[in-house]
Every structure is written in C-alpha cells, then in structure tokens.
Amino acid sequence: MQDxxxxxxxxxxxxxxAIRGMEGVSAESxxxxxxxxxxxxxRHNAVAAQLAARHSxxxxxxxxxxxxxxxxxxxxGLRTRAEARDTRVVxxxxxxxxxxxxxxxxxxxxAQVGTVVxxxxxxxxxxxxxxxxxxxxxxxxxxxxxxxxVACDDYLGGDxxxxxxxxxxxxxxxxxxxxxxxxxxxxRNGYRNAMEQAGLQPRVIDAELNQLDAARxxxxxxxxxxxxxxxxxxxxxxxxxxxxxxxxxxxxxxxxLSVIGYDDTRVSxxxxxGLTSVNQQASRLGEIAGDLALRRMNxxxxxxxxxxxxxxxxxxxxxxxxx
Amino acid sequence: MQDxxxxxxxxxxxxxxAIRGMEGVSAESxxxxxxxxxxxxxRHNAVAAQLAARHSxxxxxxxxxxxxxxxxxxxxGLRTRAEARDTRVVxxxxxxxxxxxxxxxxxxxxAQVGTVVxxxxxxxxxxxxxxxxxxxxxxxxxxxxxxxxVACDDYLGGDxxxxxxxxxxxxxxxxxxxxxxxxxxxxRNGYRNAMEQAGLQPRVIDAELNQLDAARxxxxxxxxxxxxxxxxxxxxxxxxxxxxxxxxxxxxxxxxLSVIGYDDTRVSxxxxxGLTSVNQQASRLGEIAGDLALRRMNxxxxxxxxxxxxxxxxxxxxxxxxx
DNA sequence: TTGTATGCGTTATCAT
DNA sequence: ATGATAACGCATACAA
Numbered sequence: 001m002q003d004x005x006x007x008x009x010x011x012x013x014x015x016x017x018a019i020r021g022m023e024g025v026s027a028e029s030x031x032x033x034x035x036x037x038x039x040x041x042x043r044h045n046a047v048a049a050q051l052a053a054r055h056s057x058x059x060x061x062x063x064x065x066x067x068x069x070x071x072x073x074x075x076x077g078l079r080t081r082a083e084a085r086d087t088r089v090v091x092x093x094x095x096x097x098x099x100x101x102x103x104x105x106x107x108x109x110x111a112q113v114g115t116v117v118x119x120x121x122x123x124x125x126x127x128x129x130x131x132x133x134x135x136x137x138x139x140x141x142x143x144x145x146x147x148x149x150v151a152c153d154d155y156l157g158g159d160x161x162x163x164x165x166x167x168x169x170x171x172x173x174x175x176x177x178x179x180x181x182x183x184x185x186x187x188r189n190g191y192r193n194a195m196e197q198a199g200l201q202p203r204v205i206d207a208e209l210n211q212l213d214a215a216r217x218x219x220x221x222x223x224x225x226x227x228x229x230x231x232x233x234x235x236x237x238x239x240x241x242x243x244x245x246x247x248x249x250x251x252x253x254x255x256x257l258s259v260i261g262y263d264d265t266r267v268s269x270x271x272x273x274g275l276t277s278v279n280q281q282a283s284r285l286g287e288i289a290g291d292l293a294l295r296r297m298n299x300x301x302x303x304x305x306x307x308x309x310x311x312x313x314x315x316x317x318x319x320x321x322x323x
Numbered sequence: 324m325q326d327x328x329x330x331x332x333x334x335x336x337x338x339x340x341a342i343r344g345m346e347g348v349s350a351e352s353x354x355x356x357x358x359x360x361x362x363x364x365x366r367h368n369a370v371a372a373q374l375a376a377r378h379s380x381x382x383x384x385x386x387x388x389x390x391x392x393x394x395x396x397x398x399x400g401l402r403t404r405a406e407a408r409d410t411r412v413v414x415x416x417x418x419x420x421x422x423x424x425x426x427x428x429x430x431x432x433x434a435q436v437g438t439v440v441x442x443x444x445x446x447x448x449x450x451x452x453x454x455x456x457x458x459x460x461x462x463x464x465x466x467x468x469x470x471x472x473v474a475c476d477d478y479l480g481g482d483x484x485x486x487x488x489x490x491x492x493x494x495x496x497x498x499x500x501x502x503x504x505x506x507x508x509x510x511r512n513g514y515r516n517a518m519e520q521a522g523l524q525p526r527v528i529d530a531e532l533n534q535l536d537a538a539r540x541x542x543x544x545x546x547x548x549x550x551x552x553x554x555x556x557x558x559x560x561x562x563x564x565x566x567x568x569x570x571x572x573x574x575x576x577x578x579x580l581s582v583i584g585y586d587d588t589r590v591s592x593x594x595x596x597g598l599t600s601v602n603q604q605a606s607r608l609g610e611i612a613g614d615l616a617l618r619r620m621n622x623x624x625x626x627x628x629x630x631x632x633x634x635x636x637x638x639x640x641x642x643x644x645x646x
Numbered sequence: 647t648t649g650t651a652t653g654c655g656t657t658a659t660c661a662t
Numbered sequence: 663a664t665g666a667t668a669a670c671g672c673a674t675a676c677a678a
Contacts, residue, residue: 048671271570371655
C-alpha cells in the first residue's frame with residue numbers, strides 16, 4: 001500500500017480511502033491511485049482490512065444441505081442483496097449432524113462474520129438465542145422468538161396440501177417428516193389439523209430428511225395392512241423417496257398412491273415426475289433474509305422482525321382422485 | 324487472549340500455542356489455558372491469526388454452479404480431506420458469466436486463501452496460468468498445462484456413450500454441448516471420433532450448459548427434417564432438457580429417441596427418469612483435488628501433477644435399440 | 647482534501 | 663517449557 005501511495009505521490013491513508021471508494025478523495029487522486037495500484041499489481045488485503053476496521057461487514061451464511069435446491073435458491077436470493085451493498089458473504093455448508101452444525105457455526109464466528117443467517121438449522125431455539133447474544137442472527141425457513149426470521153407459512157402449506165388430497169377424495173392420508181427435535185412442526189400441524197377437521201385420523205410417519213430414509217419408511221408403510229391412498233411428504237426430496245419406494249413395489253402413481261411434496265423444486269417439474277408440490281418462494285425468502293441481515297449490521301438492538309410469506313400449491317400429476 | 328493468559332497464569336504466547344494444539348506446551352498448562360478460555364468465552368480470532376501468520380492455510384474453493392450436483396459432490400470429497408488436516412475452506416459460488424467468475428476469484432484472493440481449487444471454470448487456460456503465478460491453483464474436471472489438475476477422462480466418456488448408442492443400432496446420433504470458449508472439448512471429441520470410426524457423420528449441436536437452452540436446441544432439432552434417433556448430452560442437466568423437449572413434442576423415450584447424459588446424478592437414477600449416464604467419480608475427484616491443494620500449501624514449485632480417472636457408463640432405460 | 651500516528655489480535659523469533 | 667516483543671497490512675481519529 002505504501003508502494004502504491006509513493007507511486008501515486010500521495011499518502012497511505014488516501015490510498016486506503018480511494019480503494020474502498022470512500023468519499024473525500026478527489027477524482028484525479030483517485031485515478032492516479034487506481035492506476036498505480038493496477039500497475040503494481042496491488043491487491044487489497046481483506047483480512048488486514050477487517051482486523052484494522054474493528055468491526056466486520058461480512059455476512060455469514062449457513063446452509064443446511066447443499067443437495068437441497070431450496071437452500072441454493074435462498075442463497076441466490078440473499079446473494080443478490082449482499083452484492084448490491086457489496087458485502088462479502090462467507091458460506092458454510094452443513095453436514096447432517098447437529099454437532100457438525102455447531103462446528104460450522106463456530107467456524108463462521110471465528111471467521112469474524114458480522115451477522116450469521118441460517119438457511120435451515122437443526123439447532124434448538126435456545127442455541128440460536130445463545131449465538132444471537134454474540135452476533136446478530138437471522139433464521140430463514142423457521143421463526144424463532146426474539147430473532148429476526150423469515151419463513152413461509154408452513155402451517156398453511158400443510159393445510160393446503162392436505163386439503164388438496166382431501167378434495168380429491170382421499171380419506172387415508174399419511175404425513176412423512178422428521179420428528180426429531182421437534183424443529184419443524186408446522187407442516188405436520190397443518191396436516192394434522194386439516195385431517196381432524198375432516199373427521200379423519202392423522203397418521204404421522206417419522207422419517208429423516210432425506211430420500212433414502214423416506215424410501216425406507218415408505219416401503220414399510222406401503223406394505224402394511226392399511227396402506228394409505230395418499231402421502232404428503234415434508235419436502236420434495238422425501239416425496240421422491242416415497243415415489244421410488246412405490247415404484248419398487250410396483251405401485252402406480254397416481255392410480256394406487258397419490259403423493260405431494262414441498263418446495264416445488266426442479267425435479268418436481270419434470271414431465272416424467274410431475275410431482276404436485278407446495279412452493280414456498282425460496283429465493284424471495286433469501287432476499288428478505290439478506291435485507292434483514294444487512295440492516296442488522298448497522299443497527300443492532302430493537303425488536304426482532306418476523307416475516308411470513310404465503311405458500312401456494314402447484315398441482316401436477318401425482319395426485320389422483322378417489323371415489 | 325491476554326485475559327486468558329492472565330487467568331491461566333501464563334503468557335500470551337503460550338495461550339496461542341495451546342489453542343492451536345502445537346507441541347511444546349505441557350499438558351497441565353494446556354488444560355489450564357483451555358479451561359480459562361472456556362470460562363471467559365474466549366474465541367480465537369481467525370482473521371488476526373491469519374494476518375500474523377504471514378501465510379495462509381485456508382483453501383479457496385470455487386464452484387461453477389451450485390445447482391449442479393457434480394460440484395456438490397466434488398466439494399464434499401474435497402471437504403473430507405480438508406477437515407482431516409483441519410484447514411478452513413473458503414467457498415465461492417459461481418454465476419453464469421466469465422466476468423462474475425473473475426470477480427469471485429478476486430474475492431478469494433483478497434480473502435487471502437493459500438490455494439484455490441476450481442471445480443469447473445469458464446476461464447481460459449491463460450487466465451488460470453496467470454492466477455497460478457500468484458497462488459497455487461488446482462483445477463478439477465479439466466486438465467490445464469502447467470497446473471495441478473484432476474479430471475475424469477472425458478474423451479473416453481464420450482467414446483463410451485457414443486459406442487453404447489452405436490451398439491444399440493443408432494446411426495444418427497447428435498451431440499449436445501457448449502462450444503463457446505472451446506473449454507471442454509473432450510467429450511465432444513470422443514463422440515466425434517467414435518462416430519467417424521463407425522463411418523458416421525458427427526452432428527454437434529451448440530447449446531449452453533443449462534436445461535433451458537438444451538431444451539430450446541432440442542426442440543428445434545427434433546422438429547427438423549432429419550431428426551436424430553439418439554442424443555448424447557454433455558451432462559445430465561442438458562439431457563434432462565432434451566427429455567423435456569421430447570416430452571413436449573410428444574416423443575417417446577426410448578422408442579422415438581434415445582438419450583444419454585453425463586454425471587450420473589440423482590435425478591438420472593429415478594425410476595421415472597432412468598437416464599443412462601456416464602459416471603465420472605465426482606467425489607473421488609474432489610478428494611484428489613483436496614490432497615493436491617493441501618500438498619501445494621506446503622511445497623510449492625515442482626512439476627504440475629495431472630490425474631485422470633476412468634469414467635464408466637451406467638445403462639438405464641433411455642436408450643432403445645434400432646434395427 | 648491530505649497526511650500522521652496509533653492500534654487491531656494474533657504469530658513468530660528469540661531469549662530464558 | 664515458558665515469556666517478551668516485533669511484526670502482519672491496514673483503518674481511522676485527528677491534525678493540518
């Protein structure tokens with residue numbers, strides 16, 4: 001930096017300001033400095049800059065599962081906002097275990113991010129609140145008390161999906177989803193409520209949040225005595241697992257079994273798949289989370305903001321009618 | 324850190340060594356220090372640490388497309404290796420434009436990563452070589468002269484796929500892939516060579532590396548006068564685009580059209596899709612890239628290492644026979 | 647609009 | 663095995 005300053009005939013401080021695009025630098029000085037930097041092949045050292053700045057402007061983003069398109073959509077949405085205010089986003093990709101998740105959060109914190117946004121998390125509310133005492137936190141996809149959150153109305157989504165099945169004449173509808181930790185209960189509750197409203201018995205099947213375990217659970221259920229005529233899965237990945245299991249058993253969808261997923265991912269849209277699903281506006285969720293996080297960088301304190309988007313059902317061809 | 328040292332009754336230097344698990348600190352001192360750190364809620368500041376260390380041990384990972392599962396697999400493979408040698412990996416997710424890619428690389432470099440591995444890149448060899456003069460570079464999925472690289476034999480993969488089609492009796496086989504930049508020519512060349520060997524006319528269709536553009540190109544080709552009986556696509560995403568276009572046109576796969584993809588991704592394995600594809604051992608690619616990158620952190624210089632894995636074809640149900 | 651001085655939290659060197 | 667101290671590359675308050 002000193003070399004650049006010397007070459008441009010100015011001080012180091014001015015170089016610093018010019019490079020970061022601060023105001024208070026004359027246009028000609030700035031040009032001189034930028035030229036000198038380019039000629040010298042100078043590269044701004046972000047780590048030194050952050051250390052000197054005494055505060056972090058970088059935004060940590062934790063993403064639960066890199067194989068789940070929803071999180072990619074959320075990331076994409078958030079990135080547009082971060083780029084617009086040119087703040088660096090430090091990505092951390094989760095692994096399916098709570099302890100791994102703690103490690104990743106720790107990594108984000110030692111990387112000195114200014115905020116951390118969780119796109120999906122297996123951490124309980126208390127853990128999140130604890131982290132929030134250190135650094136501003138925003139959660140996406142889940143509303144947690146006292147913490148900035150954005151989500152899509154899962155209860156309504158569950159209601160929508162279930163009623164869609166009910167309207168098609170189904171009476172025996174099972175829900176597939178993870179029970180562990182009681183972390184994402186709303187879709188299940190929406191389902192449960194809709195069933196009970198219709199005077200029907202809810203049937204909740206506990207399965208992990210991945211294709212394989214959903215397939216395992218479905219294989220078991222579909223061979224049981226009272227096989228349901230429809231299954232509502234917690235997300236598309238699990239729904240795909242159910243469909244695979246059904247195919248394996250020689251069951252036709254939607255003739256023998258109807259299936260609804262959640263997330264409206266690319267695979268659900270394929271002609272060959274045509275999975276009816278619930279769209280939760282993932283990229284919009286990401287944008288809002290980005291705005292929230294960016295705001296928190298500047299003004300801490302104040303009351304936590306909760307935003308709830310509205311889901312909509314996308315009907316395709318995995319739901320059949322039952323007389 | 325000073326507080327921790329005081330509380331543990333030792334010097335700052337010793338705290339630094341204890342926290343990083345270096346040798347040369349007695350077990351009892353270490354225990355004392357770790358306890359003090361925990362009680363004080365001390366968190367190691369990675370940015371200060373890196374600045375003081377005068378060299379970076381973090382590994383930059385650029386991933387071309389977050390929606391392409393292959394890159395996720397590569398990342399996963401690389402991460403296992405990085406974790407084993409506990410080095411932090413700084414992720415950078417690409418956007419479909421070369422200029423965006425340059426920005427991302429720049430971001431990695433100003434973040435002071437010690438190595439950068441490219442999982443897919445649209446940058447020309449020269450640009451990569453230029454970057455390699457600043458920091459050790461390793462490319463995955465593409466072999467570039469003078470730079471550590473790991474890839475799977477694309478030429479052989481192209482050959483495998485084409486011959487599979489030829490053996491099923493196809494004579495009119497088109498290849499779908501990106502021509503721009505001439506960046507990934509081997510699959511195409513493997514195809515071309517296999518066709519010519521069989522005395523057939525290669526038919527290369529230029530399409531961008533995404534589902535939509537593949538679908539657009541396929542819609543056009545499949546309505547043309549001499550419609551091919553089979554299409555070999557550069558990757559599964561494009562193959563899916565072709566299949567969607569075919570479905571839209573009312574063509575049956577594999578009766579009216581055979582399709583082969585590349586990457587053997589999850590979607591290709593679905594019963595309803597059953598896309599014949601070429602597996603390129605993506606996670607293994609990532610592991611090797613990780614090893615290469617880790618090695619380069621310690622010993623720079625020397626000759627670049629190139630590793631070429633062997634692909635294999637996974638036959639499913641999108642290839643039909645032609646008499 | 648520009649220059650100077652100070653310190654950010656750590657690592658590494660050297661001494662003990 | 664442990665302690666003192668000089669960097670690391672930059673941002674920023676303050677003076678000019």
